[in-house]
Amino acid sequence: MSTQDVELDDLYREIILDHYRKPRNKGRLEHAEMSAEGLNPVCGDEIRLELRLGLDGRIAEIAFGGRGCSISQASASMLTEDVKGKTFAEARGRIDQFRAMMTEGSAPPQDDSGDIESLQGVAKFPARVKCAMLSWNVLQQAMSEGAASAPGKDDGNE
């Protein structure tokens, strides 16, 4: 069997494997203000996100936990780096862009460092799109629940 499989290398880009092996912001937050958990019903993978906002209403801290495959773990790791320091409205924009990248094959955000872009290859593996989307859906859920319970924190700029 040959190791040379271009599409497979494209799915598992080195950046993805790096995030998988050395996840960023993995663990629990001491003083989390919002959190949500999500499940991928296909495989039972779970992702938990915890958030704390700064006085400026931006996401000051974010951490993820749970078990999953390389794609879902790497995607969650990248998400935490991507949305840290952003307002809810900005984060929602990132979620929309990410979803479009996965389901419509659109381009990654312009200011992306290259991490998010590395997940582009996943769009060619329909069975794995759910893995990549999981943490982004959880973020959306955490923010809408958080916004509902602490309306003052949301900048309302939708």
Place this chain on the structure above:
Amino acid sequence: MLDVGRIRQDFPILSRQVHGKPLIYLDNAATTQKPNQVIDALTHYYRHFNANIHRGIHQLSEEGTEAYENTRARVARFINAYGTEEIIFTRNTTESINLLAYTLGRQRVERGDEIVLTQMEHHSNLVPWQILAQEKGATLKFIRVDDEGELVREDFDLIGPRTKIVSIVHMSNVLGTINPVTELAQRAHAAGAVMIVDGAQSAPHMPIDVRALDCDFFAFSAHKMLGPTGVGVLWGRRAMLESMPPFMGGGEMISLVGEQTSTWKELPWKFEAGTPNIADVIAFDAALDYLEGMGMGAVREHEIAMAQAAMERLGALDGLVIYGPKDPQRRGAAIAFNYGELHPHDVGTVLDRHGIAVRAGHHCAQPLMRRLGQVATVRASFYIYNTLEEIDALVEGLRETERFFSAEAAGARTK
């Protein structure tokens, strides 16, 4: 011994390629491939005698009715039922079990009663009972699974005076475990309970004799035993089926219909409302013919050999853990495992690129996954057309997966 080389020629799909590699199909516990005989029977029906059955007085309808009822008679022989009228066609195992929950279950189960299942049930033999128990205020009890993947025998005592139904998987779709159905049926009967067997994995892979099993109901799916999708079987003891109310009402299942009430047809048609899946039932006959031609004893022998070889060769990989009984005589050829830290999804994707189809996930058995302390597993499941060479290819594919994800390989790829 099966002549696997000859058998493979009957399965056109086995000569196709996946991602440029020959298909190695190891997802047989999910559904099996179909031989030409079954595919031909299906198109033959549509080409030559398509008509609605049990109603027309014309030639086509009579031929169709005869073929449909022929399959029923063959199914009855295949599982050694007491009579042909005890065979009811449904859509699948899931519908067979739901039929029981909605008819027998509603009739027999009351507040405070108990239904005994096991920790290794497929969701289709769990969720229907949850719905019933919630509706009736009854309780579900679970026979535990031990570390070897066998049922904990002392939990058989859960079957007691409050037990109304015992419903148990014959062969686990994850662990492969073959459960002691006869013994459990005797326990159930001693307690005055009804014994139901989920035979979705056993009927395709070993000889079935419902009289020897001593159960009251037995459910299975055609698509897991070379047959088409959309056909399930429910076998039940005649007296019990007769005392049960119908499941669905409509055409075909009635005898006399008034404005306010109706009377039901006799068995088995009382439980087959509406136009049934005629074409697929007729094609299922060809699948059973194929299996009987080999002999279910020979099928079982082949799978014991496959399970043994697979466990030996997979088990030789460092860090690979196989779930379920180690003795191939005590299990079927569905083999669930995890390989080191590799996630089943990642394994499944890489194997797929090698043309190897396995299942990765919770296998519709989430409570069992929790018992095993796993979120998911990889499952390779074998059937009559699988070879020892395919096991070797699986092992090689797993080695490849391990190399692919190992840290040493980092940097070998430049992206």
